[in-house]
Amino acid sequence: xxxxxxxxxxxxxxxxxxxxxxxxxxxxxxxxxxxxxxxxxxxxxxxxxxxxxxxxxxxxxxxxxxxxxxxxxxxxxxxxxxxxxxxxxxxxxxxxxxxxxxxxxxxxxxxxxxxxxxxxxxxxxxxxxxxxxxxxxxxxxxxxxxxxxxxxxxxxxxxxxxxxxxxxxxxxxxxxxxxxxxxxxxxxxxxxxxxxxxxxxxxxxxxxxxxxxxxxxxxxxxxxxxxxx
Amino acid sequence: xxxxxxxxxxxxxxxxxxxxxxxxxxxxxxxxxxxxxxxxxxxxxxxxxxxxxxxxxxxxxxxxxxxxxxxxxxxxxxxxxxxxxxxxxxxxxxxxxxxxxxxxxxxxxxxxxxxxxxxxxxxxxxxxxxxxxxxxxxxxxxxxxxxxxxxxxxxxxxxxxxxxxxxxxxxxxxxxxxxxxxxxxxxxxxxxxxxxxxxxxxxxxxxxxxxxxxxxxxxxxxxxxxxxx
DNA sequence: ATCAACCATATTGTCAACAATCTCGTCGAC
DNA sequence: GTCGACGAGATTGTTGACAATATGGTTGAT
Numbered sequence: 001x002x003x004x005x006x007x008x009x010x011x012x013x014x015x016x017x018x019x020x021x022x023x024x025x026x027x028x029x030x031x032x033x034x035x036x037x038x039x040x041x042x043x044x045x046x047x048x049x050x051x052x053x054x055x056x057x058x059x060x061x062x063x064x065x066x067x068x069x070x071x072x073x074x075x076x077x078x079x080x081x082x083x084x085x086x087x088x089x090x091x092x093x094x095x096x097x098x099x100x101x102x103x104x105x106x107x108x109x110x111x112x113x114x115x116x117x118x119x120x121x122x123x124x125x126x127x128x129x130x131x132x133x134x135x136x137x138x139x140x141x142x143x144x145x146x147x148x149x150x151x152x153x154x155x156x157x158x159x160x161x162x163x164x165x166x167x168x169x170x171x172x173x174x175x176x177x178x179x180x181x182x183x184x185x186x187x188x189x190x191x192x193x194x195x196x197x198x199x200x201x202x203x204x205x206x207x208x209x210x211x212x213x214x215x216x217x218x219x220x221x222x223x224x225x226x227x228x229x
Numbered sequence: 230x231x232x233x234x235x236x237x238x239x240x241x242x243x244x245x246x247x248x249x250x251x252x253x254x255x256x257x258x259x260x261x262x263x264x265x266x267x268x269x270x271x272x273x274x275x276x277x278x279x280x281x282x283x284x285x286x287x288x289x290x291x292x293x294x295x296x297x298x299x300x301x302x303x304x305x306x307x308x309x310x311x312x313x314x315x316x317x318x319x320x321x322x323x324x325x326x327x328x329x330x331x332x333x334x335x336x337x338x339x340x341x342x343x344x345x346x347x348x349x350x351x352x353x354x355x356x357x358x359x360x361x362x363x364x365x366x367x368x369x370x371x372x373x374x375x376x377x378x379x380x381x382x383x384x385x386x387x388x389x390x391x392x393x394x395x396x397x398x399x400x401x402x403x404x405x406x407x408x409x410x411x412x413x414x415x416x417x418x419x420x421x422x423x424x425x426x427x428x429x430x431x432x433x434x435x436x437x438x439x440x441x442x443x444x445x446x447x448x449x450x451x452x453x454x455x456x457x458x
Numbered sequence: 459a460t461c462a463a464c465c466a467t468a469t470t471g472t473c474a475a476c477a478a479t480c481t482c483g484t485c486g487a488c
Numbered sequence: 489g490t491c492g493a494c495g496a497g498a499t500t501g502t503t504g505a506c507a508a509t510a511t512g513g514t515t516g517a518t
Contacts, residue, residue, distance in 0.1 A: 008502055009296065036470070048502070051470090052284070059288035067238065068470060068509055083378040090319040090379075149312040150319075153382060237472050265500070275473065280500090297479055297500060 011049030016056050018043055023062060023073065024162050034063065034071040061160050074160075078217050081164045082209055084157050089205035091154055092138065095145035096185060096201035100194040107144035108190045114140065115186040122175045131169045137182060141189060141201075168211055181207060240278030245285050247272055252291060252302065253391050263292065263300040290389050303389075307446050310393045311438055313386050318434035320383055321367065324374035325426035329418045336373035337419045343369065344415040351404045360398045366411060370418060370430075397440055410436060 006014055022028045039050045054071045057063040064074040114137050121130040142151040181204040188197035251257045268279045283300045286292040293303040343366050350359040371380040410433040417426035
């Protein structure tokens, strides 16, 4: 990091984006402490910028902020991940229904394209591609629905469960299970069948919930440092 | 305000609560500027505390924070209020369904009580009481559902639309229209009929949406000061 | 060996002064 | 009369030093 010192406003953005990225990449474990000075050195910003970024992340539920004790990566239990997914089911159901009614031609074309690429990715066993397409599908439907409020809520909820989504996608046989569900959502939205789209979206997320429920609660580290493997 | 200077951590809480209260009471109009120094003098805190409180409020969507231009009370359009209510419909539908399945005896008793008091309030034409019961009903169902994530989301969404709820409740004939809907929700939850509870909750909020859609978009003041009446 | 009190250090919280930027009224040219 | 440039004042943004608090290890008594 040979950047010159980054000024505050940018610093806040940079630290926020940086932590988000590392969190998604699994480079920061749940429960891990986030020390302000460390972060300010890592990202080449001031402590104030780090502080503000941590506030942002706490507001998004990615970080837990305990007064006088600092910040740590928030631990999300399987139980909470299930609840989050239940909310997603409700909201994505809404989006799918609306998208079926009001998506433009470009959106429908994109959805068809995503469906084809997904099928191919599963055939070829390309998990990374499938995972990326998965996110793109959900995003596209949310955007096509015109429900900006729901889209924002979903963004936030997704941010909290990326870790789980990731683990889930790696299970053998999971893509083969979810592919037909995704295709059913796409089909219903593209053909404009709102009720079917909502039902398909809900069914898909119910399936995710079932998988989550079968996830063992792994003992997350709670000490000041992450347990050594 | 003859308080001694309030220390930072408390200050943040006080300013946040204070602005929230004034916002709910309609003492702060949408679009109104919130000047940091003014607020710090009003609440007897430092500017830092005000700054942090404003960040909190912005994260909740109650305040709009424009870099280098300060904070103002966020203007929520009728269109956005409709979208928010659509999300509420999805989430409260979820809560109602779950509450029907998992509410405890105490919760069911409270719901019955709320129903009786609501009927009485409408008979007596006590709008304030009815409005308070309305909120209590929604809160109770959310809590009884055990869906804490949904409960939090709903809290946030409700905070943004209090102004609209308030205007709506004052319309002549509105309570008589919404009372049977509320009673239907209560009945379904109390008797444990999840599907009916979800349907009733959705129907109720669809009715709210219809009322909102019939609300004229009033020209909100956008200047540095609120327009004089 | 166990436990509690204590202290050094690491870390977060607070503040007030300073810097940067925007707003809005004033002035002048056309 | 209209438009644009300019500048004073108001407002937000940034910084670094200082204060308050928690942490973890050390010491000494039992």
